[in-house]
Amino acid sequence: MNRKIDYKINENDTGKTVEGFLKEHGYTHQVLVRLKQTDHGILRNGIWAYTNERLCKDDLITVQIVENECSDNIAPVNLPLDIAYEDDDIIVINKPFDMPAHPSAGNHDNTLANALMYYYGSQNKPFVYRCINRLDRDTTGLTIVAKHALAGGILGNAVAKRAIHRTYYAVCSGCTPACMRISAPIARKDASTIERCVDFKRGEYAVTDFIRIKYNPDNNLSLVKLRLLTGRTHQIRVHMKYIGFPLIGDFLYNPDYTYISRQALHSGRLVFTHPVTGQKMNLISDIPSDMKSLF
Template identity: 35%
Template sequence: MITQKKGEWMELMIPAIWTGLTIQKLLQEVWQAPKGLLHQWRMDKGVKLQNESVPWNTEFQEGQKLQLHLFRHEEYGVEPEFLSIEPIFEDEHLLIVNKPFAMDTHPNQPGQGGTLANGVAFHWQVHGLSTKVRHIHRLDRDTTGGVVFAKHALSGAILDRMLAAREIKRTYHAFVQGLPKQKKGTIHEPIGRDRHHPTRRRVSDRGDHAITHYKVIETFPKHDLSLLELQLETGRTHQIRVHLSHIGHPIVGDSLYGGQTRRFDRQALHAGRIELVHPFTREALSVDIPWPSDLKILHASLI
């Protein structure tokens, strides 16, 4: 399905599979638009079919043109700031950015600057887009890799729901200490807060359900290190870091969870691929996120 941005409106041609579907069902059941957005569209006639406002119980016919007032003027929610950010994928609905290390995903307190969200706001400002900066997920300050942002309210709602349903697949790469005996495995251990440390988490019987899958990609016996590929079924704070430390293979450089910093001074963890079905075009997206230079140097030093 092809969508087009026409000013503040999105246009798309009704596909054959939507024949007989009503506007109401598309918005409420297929896209599951938030109630506030539905109300807004009703009030300002923000949904049109063939350039006309029609009742929402109108059934679609293949080839008709649907128009939605999606791209409204909004405040960014953060101060635009020129930062060196690296967009990897972008269209009118979403943006995937390669977050560098030593950068928060979003402000953690009022007035905080220098975050990825500040950089995204500036990127959008330069390209004439005025919309709230909506991050769909986040990464730890010193973890690098792909972060998804929604470019309008409906995209944000759909992507949030996809994330909750585990329909956004994120693949991580981590350099860890030791040589795992199993080439692949699953860590199924609950994670809770560490009462003795304000930010650290730990495996705890009373913690939240957490599952991490791992696969050994490469080993470096001379250095007693390995490169793992990891995928999450849950999204707990510090999940990969806690789970790998728990099985005796802490991430290189992760001092909070027992990783040695002699070779690397931050956790050697990178979100290297994002896969999802596009919320509007239904295209299967698989976006690879390049390693930062320090990870490339680390890898070269081990070969």
């Protein structure tokens, strides 16, 4: 990875230090230290720059991010990849079901990480895996992966500030209300390392909004569109079960496989600010056929 980024200094930035300017653009201390150690890591008008230098109007700051390492212990595996978007800073994958985001016990060579290691390895490009919005194994749809430390840090901060807006689609058992806000704290269930539950004493604040798009009385199923205001583990699955309309095909919370073989949940839209260009990104993924066919 060798990414060069230029910044033209305007009047509002005059007088700021190089370091102060870059921090305002999302550069963490760790990234700045690495840039200082990189040959031609930070240039001012084509000349190596100290980070305490003061900027002048029309200065050109050039940053060069060089990453030659690869993620340890992630084997490259040739798996299908549906790429929704890619540029020098990020890649957005339309993830299929039955694909974990990260390697874990029992999942060493079937993950999104394995697929991306192969994808970039086949191009002779070093790659460190930085997944931003991790999806559960059987949840389909859009997930962002940062291609370098700067993008990863900025997008990680955006997640913490709830500045990545996510829209999901789910198929639920029963006829849900037309619309609803669910505000119920979520905690890890006792004696389980995986399962979560609503717990008003121990749980973390969690809010989900949804509207019902369609209801099929023949199979008593609702198609709902959900927006997450927080990002707790299994939030949609736990919240919908809590109000009495669990997702179908959910092995953990509602193992009903009458109509579908996996949890009926899809990450259908991501809206966020690009970590480097500042462009507003609005990415959409169509509802997969196994969910759409039920209506």
